[in-house]
Amino acid sequence: MTNAVEMHDIVVRFPGVLANDHVNFTLKTGEIHALLGENGAGKSTLMNVLAGLYQPTEGTIKVHGKPVSFNSPKDAIAAGIGMVHQHFMLVPTQTVTENILLGLDEPKFFLNLPKYDQKILELEEQFGLHVPPTAKIWQLSVGEQQRVELLKMLYRGADILILDEPTAVLAPQEIDELMSTLRSMAAQGKSIIFISHKLHEVTQIADRVTVLRKGKVTAEGIDAAGLTAEKLAQLMVGREVVFTVKKSDREPGDVVLDVQNVSAINDKGVPALRSVSLQVRSGEILGIAGVAGNGQSELAEVITGLRPCTGKITVNGVDVANRPPIVAINSGVAHIPEDRGKVGTAPNLTITENTIMKNYRYEPVGNGWSIDFSKARNFARQLKEKYDILAPSVRIPARKLSGGNLQKVILAREISANPQLMVAVQPTRGLDVGAIEAVQTLLLAQREAGAAILLISEELEELFSLSDRIAVIYEGKIMGIVPAKEANIHDIGLMMTGHAVNSEERVANSE
Template sequence: MNAETVAAVPPAVQLEGITKRFPGVVANHDVSLTVDAGTVHAIVGENGAGKSTLMKILYGMQKPDEGTIRVNGEEVAFRTPSDAIAVGIGMVHQHFMLADNFTVLENIVLGAEPGTAGVLDKAGARRRINELAERHGLRVDPDRLVEDLGVGDRQRVEILKVLYRGARILILDEPTAVLVPQEVDELFDNLRELKAGGLTVIFISHKLDEVLSIADAITVIRRGTTVAGVDPAGTTARQLAELMVGNELPTPETRESTVTDTVMLKVSGLTLEAQGGRRLLDEVSFEIRKGEIVGIAGVEGNGQSELIEAIMGIRQARGGLTLGAEDISAWPTLRRREAGIGYIPEDRHRQGLLLEASLWENRVLGHQTRPPARRGFWINRRVSRADTQRIVEAYDVRTPGVDTLALALSGGNQQKLIVGREMSGEPKVLIAAHPTRGVDVGAQAAIWEHLRNARAAGLAVLLISADLDELIGLSDTLYVIYRGRLAARLDPSGVTPERLGGYMTGAITGTEEA
């Protein structure tokens, strides 16, 4: 994009001084952003940096407390997403919002049905969809059922959906998170076509190599505010990573090795099949020894969730699972937990907490059959409360008291409570999925410290994370999971995030050590 065209048209989107506060947290603080028309503009930042909140503000799902939004040079104030759609802003969500039992055409027109007197004008809709698909190179068959489509096709349907509503500015929230590399390439081709057609694309991601290959301009968000605008042409992934993470960040490095020879958890040939025979987990085998942190790296959706749920007994998988000397493969979840497997789930709201219950009741969760929570037939309320108070103090959970409902706490404090709970009762193995996701920097450092201390005390940890620095810094052994298989075993001391990224996307194959 050259200087003349920039001067000729007003920026597609201009945000100034946007601030958004949630109770106890400032999600966005003085954010300023200018997106030129007809460009692909990437917004990068770590998980929890405030990217999603910013996009929700731009799409009318949240109202900013301060600041102005200009679209095509005109100041706007959105109350609902409909207002944003009306000025030509469309959003493609990370999680698709499609009705599986409808055809592509029906999904696209849903909520914006053309027709007269209540009769759906299918022919007209089909014409319009085909025309849009033709113009932007988004090939889909309008008559197929969405449930028969793959992930890449579904995403194209989502994009068509917003184009159909007349969007000229598209927001894509982590569109590549669910895609395999070939699909990512196809998506990028589509985005280039959209750009050629004069549309503006705002692309949210934390994957640096992708951002560098597609974006015309990049804005970096760190801890809720815009810290830099960079030109991808003169920037390396390394520099971008430094901007994203900041320099004052504590590093998640583990010092000397505490790995022992005692194998605590042994996984052998773990296999899980989806309906239809596709393998979600394919012969996964590894060992975790006492005092060892084993990290699993991988692009989201390559089998990590299935792996931890299989180890916890939430999903039934074939293969061997041994805890210490005991075969636990046939045990139910409860028995596995009682035997000393702690579990920090990847989605704390879904699997980790009773949001509408008090903190002390959340302390009991998962420990309801063990002391101190249980006394025979009864739940020991007094001791549970006291032990929750212990966690609150030891893990620095910021709360008015142990009777407070879990949903009143901020994400970081909820996570600290979960970490404290799972570290209670002297676990032998800890399954930690994204332990610092959506957690502020202070809490992140604290959680790392707790993991390191537990490792030194002989805990065997399985760490799953999307934060490559966290993985490299904390792990003693690192595996890469790709399409349900452990594709490589790496020595974390000798691997860079860039190389790790190569393994994760399948660009590099093979293993460094046997």
């Protein structure tokens, strides 16, 4: 049997970076192959080559044993290769079916949409990818939109599927559904490449694993059976990684964040927060647990001045609700937003410009009138060093950074402002294991230094190891707040799906 894909000696250079350094990669027919590596290791680059987006300067590619050369994604699609990118490329105002048919040579499709709806339903049935064909994209959850991207590939007859960090944006239950879809696709002969930073997922789903480190292959197609997360971490990072950071015992200080009876509506006009009350003290981490879409994002937004609300929110006694974001910033609020590309950074500005967004008015970078760019660059270089941001220089635009390194730029900027209150939304999403360890250590150091931290995360393990108390949010309501030491995963899980747990926790909630 021939291999589905053979990539041989692939070299891709960007200014100042050798992103792929003579990479060999083989995908067997019908297998699930995980591609691993630290942030910036060259995973997305290699897959963009296979998907026809980048042309390598050296190297050859064979698909089903035949040499190919792709000048565009169209060529790759014609060869049966489909890639689902981290950022979806769907048209929000069109339906599922319209999006799937978009760009195909069937110009009269709109005359008989129901016929295509039916064809798509059959495809959904075949692979267990359920989403209503007549729904508009904007009405769908992120998980459902991802299914549309997959259906789009399958509809075009792709038999080699590339998924770049597909689970980073999914809730735990959606991850399980995706896993079973992937298994069913592989069982039906599809060959799948899967990029992920979640090592337990990899050990669960992959048949084989390839690891990249700084553009080079460090493990080529090794058997996944028997591999542990620890072993994988070591292959990626080149050293042992600690999976649970150590938290000191610390008495919390005064109340920094005080949220009282706050309600808000979401972008669709539906109530997203219903009379939420909570407090976070200095030197304390309050974790917010919840299934995605239960009001977490809106909670972060009302505190940081990005969304109107009713009720009262104060930071060190200063009213910040319904005020412009600058009021929260001046009260010492740092924000690590969920959406890094849009809210967190300005993609076309340099790393330097992105790191000084908060302090350009002040010494040493600015004096209120002008910015000293050489001091700004020095500041950015220090952060680049301290936070291990991988980039050839601080003068390159943020959009050229790998996903994980972009996140580090935001963290560096926000933490270096020595915040009183930190609102961290999914701070480790998309980071490699080494970087997760570093970020968690940084958050704990902020706690140690007396910052109050509101940590919103879908990673229960992360919440348990970092939080002092855990609040569960469900449909915009706080179901309970428990000290992390007394919390157990089972009860938190129940509360996350809307079940009240025993009365003690409700007492804890009402204190």
